[in-house]
Amino acid sequence: MIQMQPHIRLTDVEMIFSRPDGEGENIHALGPVNLDLHHGEFFAVVGPSGCGKSTLLELMIGLTTPTRGNITFEGQPIRGSCPDGIGVVFQEDASFPWLTVRDNIAFGLRRMNLDRQEQESRIEKALTMMGLEDFHNVYPSQLSGGMRQRVCIARTLVTQPRLILLDEPFGALDQQTRLLMGDEVLSLWRKTGATIFLITHALDEAAMLADRIGVMSSRPGKLIDVITTNWPRDRDSKIVEQEEFGHITSRLWRSLRAESMKAIGKKHVAS
Amino acid sequence: MTKAGIIRIALIAMLLIGLESLVLMGRIDPLTMQAPHKMLFDLVSILQTGKFNKSIIKTLSNAGVAFLIALILGVIVGLVIHRLKRLREVLDPLFATYYAIPVFSFYPLLILLLGLGDAPQIFIAVMLGFVAVVVNTLNGIDRVPLVFLKTARVSSMGPFETAIKIILPSASPYILTGAKFAVAYSLIGVIGAEFIMSTGGMGYEISFAYNNFDNATMYPLIIIILFVSISINLMISRWEKALLVRRGLK
Numbered sequence: 001m002i003q004m005q006p007h008i009r010l011t012d013v014e015m016i017f018s019r020p021d022g023e024g025e026n027i028h029a030l031g032p033v034n035l036d037l038h039h040g041e042f043f044a045v046v047g048p049s050g051c052g053k054s055t056l057l058e059l060m061i062g063l064t065t066p067t068r069g070n071i072t073f074e075g076q077p078i079r080g081s082c083p084d085g086i087g088v089v090f091q092e093d094a095s096f097p098w099l100t101v102r103d104n105i106a107f108g109l110r111r112m113n114l115d116r117q118e119q120e121s122r123i124e125k126a127l128t129m130m131g132l133e134d135f136h137n138v139y140p141s142q143l144s145g146g147m148r149q150r151v152c153i154a155r156t157l158v159t160q161p162r163l164i165l166l167d168e169p170f171g172a173l174d175q176q177t178r179l180l181m182g183d184e185v186l187s188l189w190r191k192t193g194a195t196i197f198l199i200t201h202a203l204d205e206a207a208m209l210a211d212r213i214g215v216m217s218s219r220p221g222k223l224i225d226v227i228t229t230n231w232p233r234d235r236d237s238k239i240v241e242q243e244e245f246g247h248i249t250s251r252l253w254r255s256l257r258a259e260s261m262k263a264i265g266k267k268h269v270a271s
Numbered sequence: 272m273t274k275a276g277i278i279r280i281a282l283i284a285m286l287l288i289g290l291e292s293l294v295l296m297g298r299i300d301p302l303t304m305q306a307p308h309k310m311l312f313d314l315v316s317i318l319q320t321g322k323f324n325k326s327i328i329k330t331l332s333n334a335g336v337a338f339l340i341a342l343i344l345g346v347i348v349g350l351v352i353h354r355l356k357r358l359r360e361v362l363d364p365l366f367a368t369y370y371a372i373p374v375f376s377f378y379p380l381l382i383l384l385l386g387l388g389d390a391p392q393i394f395i396a397v398m399l400g401f402v403a404v405v406v407n408t409l410n411g412i413d414r415v416p417l418v419f420l421k422t423a424r425v426s427s428m429g430p431f432e433t434a435i436k437i438i439l440p441s442a443s444p445y446i447l448t449g450a451k452f453a454v455a456y457s458l459i460g461v462i463g464a465e466f467i468m469s470t471g472g473m474g475y476e477i478s479f480a481y482n483n484f485d486n487a488t489m490y491p492l493i494i495i496i497l498f499v500s501i502s503i504n505l506m507i508s509r510w511e512k513a514l515l516v517r518r519g520l521k
Contacts, residue, residue: 061425063424063425082424086425088422090418090422092418093416093418094422096437098440098443098517099440111426111428139517139519141520142519
């Protein structure tokens, strides 16, 4: 799909946190960041811990307003609230323990103006897509961490977002589960045609999933490199066997190594 | 039944048998305490004659009203205080020391202000139970995971909708703990107030029977209060446990 306008555009976005007590230096957390995401692309961001990745995500969903610069989604500025058409999956388990899997998935949907039949059909589709058909009536506490994260992904999917933001959604899962979840994310990316923005600390995850990978510097987080992977759209976790996968991962590490050292060094000085 | 449960029942049974034999042997003066079997017969005859139905209904409905007010008001105040951080900083130490206040010392004042009807009794019961609900509600809201609140904001939910759909369900096990306290406190408040000064109710009847050495009335009424309080408490505990089990916490 070729469109003139980027799907989401960040222009000179900066975030500076002032100290709550008004004393000491302000914290320059992020930016300036300039970034255009194209319709339907899979973009991943990697960066050292504390580089402002999560701040970037919170700005993109309107939970925080940038100190400087602006963000537009489908041409409209994002200010103060999350626009329709953006869905988020957080790192932490966000499944509601008092609702069954089905009610969890239906949660966001019930707030939309859709007729009952359309709602039910979307729920069924999401249950099937995430492999949760047999578990629709159980409570999240009866599921594993990976399954609970699937519930959260399904809850986002049913609202049919055009842009899906994933904040280290597999961070709490083991390596094998992560690879398989990666396959599932790729498959739903193809099926939905949505744009995906993935935040991760795992270089291999970024290298395997994304069309483009942005590398962030240590604080204040800036994009210091953007790598294009040239993977075919129809890919899965088997590409980790390819030579090219190794090249991408090593290039990522080259860009990141110095920044990660800085992040660690800073922590040592601080502690 | 678990082993602990069997021992528990055996313990209670032993106490009852012990009491029964002490009274029958004349070690305990029947004017002080009656044999448990006698209390049971008196209870049946009281319930059959319906002599105290009015008092029982009055006390239980006043306690019920006090419980509902304490619960609803406590949850609402908890929600509001949680949003106002400054106010909470001011109030937290007061909540912590609240139960050091002998609430009943205000009862004469309340009678002056509210008259000798049901109002001062309900008021004092609410005073007792309300803070327990507030404290437990606050505790529950503190434990609502941040990511739930982020989810609410991303779904563009306002404060009211967030409270109803996210915060209250998430905090419900803690609110139920507060509710259990509120049940006990509303009975204590109402019956205690009836004891001190009132024109009717179970507390009044118990006190009246006590002054007239009427053990055949006093003990059955005490048993009714125990029965009501314990069974409501058990019901809420069971509900609380079901919620915790559903969340994989028990």
